[in-house]
Structures are given as structure tokens and as C-alpha cells.
Amino acid sequence: MEFLLQMSNVSKTYPGVKALDDVQIAIKPGEVHALIGENGAGKSTLMKILVGVESADEGVEIFFAGEKVHFSKPIDATLKGISIIYQDLSLFPNLSVAENICIGRESAGKGYYRVQWKQMKLLAEKTLAELGLKMDVSLPLGKLSIAKQQLVAIARSLVFDSKLIVMDEPTSSLSSGEVEQLYKIIEDLRMKGISIIYISHKLKELFTVADRFTVLRDGKFVGSYDKNDMNEDKLISLMVGRKVEVFNREENKGGEEVLRVEGLSKRGNFKDISFSLRAGEIIGITGLVGAGRTELAHALFGLNKPDHGHIYISGKKVDIKSSSDAVKHKMAYIPESRQTQGLFLRQSIIDNISVTVFDQMLNKFGFIERAKEKQLAAEYIQILDIRPPLAEMNAGQLSGGNQQKIVIAKWLSTNPKILIIDEPTNGIDIGAKTEIHKLLRRLTNKGIGIIVISSELPEVLAVSDRILVMKQGRISGEIAGAEATQEKIMNFAVLGDGLN
Numbered sequence: 001m002e003f004l005l006q007m008s009n010v011s012k013t014y015p016g017v018k019a020l021d022d023v024q025i026a027i028k029p030g031e032v033h034a035l036i037g038e039n040g041a042g043k044s045t046l047m048k049i050l051v052g053v054e055s056a057d058e059g060v061e062i063f064f065a066g067e068k069v070h071f072s073k074p075i076d077a078t079l080k081g082i083s084i085i086y087q088d089l090s091l092f093p094n095l096s097v098a099e100n101i102c103i104g105r106e107s108a109g110k111g112y113y114r115v116q117w118k119q120m121k122l123l124a125e126k127t128l129a130e131l132g133l134k135m136d137v138s139l140p141l142g143k144l145s146i147a148k149q150q151l152v153a154i155a156r157s158l159v160f161d162s163k164l165i166v167m168d169e170p171t172s173s174l175s176s177g178e179v180e181q182l183y184k185i186i187e188d189l190r191m192k193g194i195s196i197i198y199i200s201h202k203l204k205e206l207f208t209v210a211d212r213f214t215v216l217r218d219g220k221f222v223g224s225y226d227k228n229d230m231n232e233d234k235l236i237s238l239m240v241g242r243k244v245e246v247f248n249r250e251e252n253k254g255g256e257e258v259l260r261v262e263g264l265s266k267r268g269n270f271k272d273i274s275f276s277l278r279a280g281e282i283i284g285i286t287g288l289v290g291a292g293r294t295e296l297a298h299a300l301f302g303l304n305k306p307d308h309g310h311i312y313i314s315g316k317k318v319d320i321k322s323s324s325d326a327v328k329h330k331m332a333y334i335p336e337s338r339q340t341q342g343l344f345l346r347q348s349i350i351d352n353i354s355v356t357v358f359d360q361m362l363n364k365f366g367f368i369e370r371a372k373e374k375q376l377a378a379e380y381i382q383i384l385d386i387r388p389p390l391a392e393m394n395a396g397q398l399s400g401g402n403q404q405k406i407v408i409a410k411w412l413s414t415n416p417k418i419l420i421i422d423e424p425t426n427g428i429d430i431g432a433k434t435e436i437h438k439l440l441r442r443l444t445n446k447g448i449g450i451i452v453i454s455s456e457l458p459e460v461l462a463v464s465d466r467i468l469v470m471k472q473g474r475i476s477g478e479i480a481g482a483e484a485t486q487e488k489i490m491n492f493a494v495l496g497d498g499l500n
Helices: 043-051 074-080 097-102 117-130 146-159 176-191 203-209 232-240 293-300 323-328 338-342 349-361 370-383 400-412 430-445 457-463 486-494
Strands: 005-014 017-027 032-036 061-064 082-085 164-168 195-199 212-217 220-226 257-266 270-278 282-287 308-313 316-318 331-334 418-422 449-453 466-471 474-480
Touching: 005 043, 017 032, 017 043, 032 043, 032 203, 043 074, 043 082, 043 164, 043 195, 074 082, 082 146, 097 117, 097 146, 117 146, 146 176, 176 195, 176 203, 203 232, 212 232, 220 232, 232 430, 257 293, 270 293, 270 449, 270 474, 282 293, 282 430, 282 457, 282 486, 293 331, 293 418, 293 449, 323 331, 331 400, 338 400, 349 370, 349 400, 370 400, 400 418, 400 430, 430 449, 430 457, 449 457, 457 486, 466 486, 474 486
Parallel strands: 017 220, 032 195, 032 212, 082 164, 164 195, 282 449, 282 466, 331 418, 418 449
Antiparallel strands: 005 017, 005 061, 212 220, 257 270, 257 308, 308 316, 466 474
């Protein structure tokens, strides 16, 4: 059998837009196959059609393990041997590790239609052991790190004897050490003959794990290529159909001070944080996972009240007890997790963008002026190139990168003076990354002070006028953007002091 999976003639039309147009993909047994393209290229839609979440237009043909198949719901695909691990994992944090791994197999063994708790625990432990993992399967999943939850999602797919696993942005929330562990597991799965469709915007990652590439652009099939016939420049050109300009940072020392933090501390999160931010300046905050970066952002925005310290905005001491207080002081916060913290997935693009300025959408009688909402959404759809450009579409139907753009639009509509953005290009393709970086610089030209929190060092180096490095909840070093290098940053992050 040359191909485990073959999809051909795949088209999908939404009202007003052709999401997929005669797309094809073929996966060999035991290979890691990268599915790539810009946000809105159709990658997620193609995978949703494969597992029965979405239905394709007429004419689609899907062959799996030599048999023509059509799945009307995801469980049908799972039982056939196809598992998909979404970027948001789609797990149940209130259930145990064992329950998450064995969902759908709870009654395995004797005792038909009865949950066999002992057998379920043993099955979960056995499956994790196959991945070289050992953990307490009785623990609630929500107590585990995102990295371990990712491994639980992989284990769940093995319970159903999956022949094909789809991984959507699997390393988006992992540290470098955790990424290496995932690579090892992927190699082990490959050696067992399990195929993997790997979706990621991190090109170096793709060249590390993938055997072949299938490229989509604007909903169309561009081609499939062996890794040996590919390099990063060629891949980018195929993805975007144009030359991508590298964003070059323009040094900006900023204007008047818009934010000052003195001695901010929160037990177990961060300690003695002090810095200032000027209008038109970008400060990058980076460090290893667990350094306290996001916890600091939460404290600044009123989501995690500090134990000690003071915050000054435009020279005035303020007491920010909630996010509402922060918004009143012209602060905006774009969180790392758009799925759980940034969006109403079942609401339209219009509703998501206008929610932060809802009072401005009301007429004098207290009724919503839908025309104002539509105009606001249309402006940001154009500015940020949100695709597909359908303002009435639910946010949950868009790709991860376009969802991120909606969150950015939502907060930009408040006209903030201070913008805190956590992992701004997480899950965003290389073309859109450059656009986001350019957008941040345009915002500084309007006098907005920006704090960029990112674990991607090239991003921090590209956008920051100054860089603060955190280690174990403290600021271990500050580097001027023009003098910063990855080596200096990592020295502060790991050792706590800079290179001379």
C-alpha cells in the first residue's frame, strides 16, 4: 500500500467564499507529513473535512487504508484509526488523566456498559508507558502542565489504535526541552508505522520532523514535495506566492513615560519588578517557561492582584483591581490563549471586535447600531487582512492566526495608550508575523507604549527597543534592543547575568 490516506477533489464553499478549491493530499504509511500554508489557506478546513467535523462539496473522494470512506462525525474517524489533536487540545480538565485517555473506552473489558475503573487505569498507564511516560493517571488533567496535557492527547489517540494522527500546532505552548521530548515521541510513533500530519508555522520545526510537505495557498493545492527538494526560502515562496520582506526594527527611545512599575511582587509568581515604559516604545519581556512573564502581565491588567508594589500611569499612581479598571486607564491586554481568554468562539467576528467598545455601538435610545458594528469590523478585517473576510462568520470557524487577529482588533478598537500583548504571533504564519510586527511599529508611531511578551527570541529581537529578561520571577537583566543578541538573552534567562 503506497498511501495510507488519499484525499482528492476536496472543495468547500461558504457563503461568499471558496475555502477549498479542488485540494488533494496523500499520506504514506509511517511518514510525518507537514501540511502548511498561510492562515486562511484551508489547512484546518481540510482536516475538519477528513474527520467529519465539516462536510465537503460534492465530488470529494477519501481513501483510508485502501478503503473508500466518508465520516459524518469525528467518532467515526476515530474508530477507523484517525485521530486529530487540536491546538486547544479539546480535553476535559476536570476529569482525571485516565478518564481523558480512555474516553470512549470506559467499558472496555468485562461488565458491558459499566465503567471498568481498574481496567481503565491500567489501560491509561500502559498507553503512557508505550510513549515512555509515567504519571499519576488519577490526577485531574487540569493540574498538569500544557506539555503533559499534550502528551495525554497523544496517548488518547493510541488507545484507539490510530494509524494516522493529526497534530495542529503541537509545540505552540511548549518549552525547548518539552519540544525535544515531543520530537522523540513522534520518531517513536513513526518507527511503529503510525503516520502523522503535522501542522505548524515554525519552519525550522517542520524541517526537523517532516519527511514531505504539502503546501496550500488561498484554498488551493500548490504541490507536495520531499524534504530533500525543499529549503526555507522555497517553502516560503510556495506558501505566500510572493517575496516576504524581513521586518527590520527601527530604534525608538520613546516619548513621555506612560507606565512605571515599582517593586511589584506576588508570592509564588514574581518579585520586586521595576521598569518604565514610554509612549511610542516597545519593551520585550522574555525568559524561560515559568519565569513569571504572563503572571506579571495579569497583575498589570488587574487579573492577578499583586501583594506589594505600585503602578503609575502617566505619572499618576493607580490602583488597578480589575480589568475594567485597567481599561479605564487606557490599557489593553491581548492574552496568550485566544481560545479560552480572548474570544467568544460561537459569536461572529462583528460581535467579537465590538465587545470592548459596546457602549459606543448604542444609539441614544439604548439600542445597538448594527451598522456601526459592521463598519468597525469591516475596517479591522481590511487592516489586519482577516480571512475569510466574512464579518458574520463565527470566530470559532476561523484558523488560529485569524482568530488572533480578531483579538488584536478587539483591543485596538479601544484606542489604548498602553498595549500588553502576550505571544503576539503564536500560531501565525510567517507572512502574517511580519505584518503583525509592522502593525506594532505603526501603533508606536501613534504614541502607544507596547509590552511584547514572547518566548520566540527572533521576535523579541525584531520588535523591541529594550528587552527585559526574567528568571524565576525576577528581572535578571535589561538589554538595549540595538545591543541584544540571542546569546545575551539566554545568558540572563539561564544564568541570571549577562555576557561582558
